[in-house]
Amino acid sequence: MTETLNIAAIRADFPILQKVIYGKYPLVYLDNAATTQKPRSVVEAMTEEYYNVNANVHRGVHFLSQQATDLHEASRETVRRFLGARSTSEIVFTRGTTESINLVASCFGEAFMKEGDEVIISEMEHHSNIVSWQLAEQRLGIRLRVCPITDDGLLCMDEFEKLFNDRTKIVSLTYVSNVLGTVNPVRDIVRISHEHGVPVLIDGAQSTPHMKVDVQELGCDFFAFSGHKIYGPTGIGVLYGKEEWLDRLPPYMGGGEMIKTVSFERTTFNDLPYKFEAGTPDYVASTGLARALDYVTGIGFDAIEAHERDLTAYAMRRLMEVEGMKIYGPGAEERDAVVSFQVANIHHLDMGTLLDRLGIAVRTGHHCAEPLMRRLGIEGTCRASFALYNTREDVDALVEGIRRVSQMF
Ligand code: PLP
Secondary structure, eight states: OOOOOOOHHHTTOOGGGGGOOOOOOEEOBBBBBTOOOOOHHHHHHHHHHHHHOOOOOOOOOHHHHHHHHHHHHHHHHHHHHHHOOSSSEEEEESSSSSHHHHHHHHHHHHHOTTTTEEEOOOOOOOTHHHHHHHHHHHOOEEEEEEEOOTTSSSSOOOHHHHHHTEEEEEEEEBBBTTOOOBOOHHHHHHHHHHHTTOOEEEEEETTTTHHHHHHHHHOOSSEEEEEEGGGGGGTTTEEEEEEHHTTTTTSSOOOOSEEEEEESSSSSEEEEGGOOOOOEEEEOHHHHHHHHHHHHHHHOHHHHHHHHHHHHHHHHHHTTTTEEEESSSSGGGGGGGGEEEEEEEOHHHHHHHHHHHTEEOOOEEEOHHHHHHHHHSOOOOEEEEOTTTOOOOHHHHHHHHHHHHHOOO
């Protein structure tokens, strides 16, 4: 195993991993694609802010308000650096990936799409990257064009190219599938889309925790991710958008913060990124998010990637030793830290419930990707997903657990 990470020290940063569930120890937490656990540094920074700094940001002349504002804006700078964006004007705080995608679907749709115009998505999208566009479909009469995937769970790139026409206005695709773990060729996707003069939104919910991102190098026009999937708090996420696009979009929600002046006759809107941040932002969560990003960059993505790739390959090898095992998606080389599987005819819910009794947390069901389930001809799967604190022992416990559950059937 690649021992570039000090796993024992890392695990000690996450108190919840010490929890005993149903008398089982240690907890085997393999539901990281749904949400990750939080290190002490994140929780402590947020507690400290509530205890010692708390005041509403941006509109106070008093000491605490200014201190809270400084912290919030410093967090925005941390996000900018993390994403490699040019300016903090391009960093919009949202509630998460879902809100970021909805913002683009709503505002980009309103500004640049009319009846008959098209958005390209794919068969492997999370509901948030399907339904947000369907809402625009209902409102504006736009059309969704869906890029198919191969039986191995890879995007059909030939078909992708064929989907472009003069009605194509935007491409919105996931970087990494939350079900199959497929890592999509984002650079090719951006290059091809731009050759057709079409901007690209990347759903980075599942890529951001596992691989270094540089939005300028990727060249994408929009990029969305969630704090809670990268060891940060719930309720905060980010929309990165190139300034030239964000500038041309109308506001998403109306309220305080997003205006310059208001009168009953005419309201003018604030500069970027505040134009998209109506209401009191979650300024404590932004601090937590910044500490989470510090945490992963402090460890380093080279080490994280090496560890998680090793773990994923090991998991696939070990799982395939189980009789009746079917793993969905591509080989270990083309996937990130997610393995969805089905064992013989054992229902995924039964498998997940019984694994839970053994102290092993996996996710079961359609994983908010019903169209993908339909494409695979199944109702759901069991899904094990890894984070930097998982170990080969966790994988061994999973394999052993699956064997025990299989024997019961
Ligand atoms: N996109 C993908 C690929 C996801 O896996 C998820 C969550 O699982 C989302 C979007 C939505 O993220 P959130 O619920 O944090 O907004």
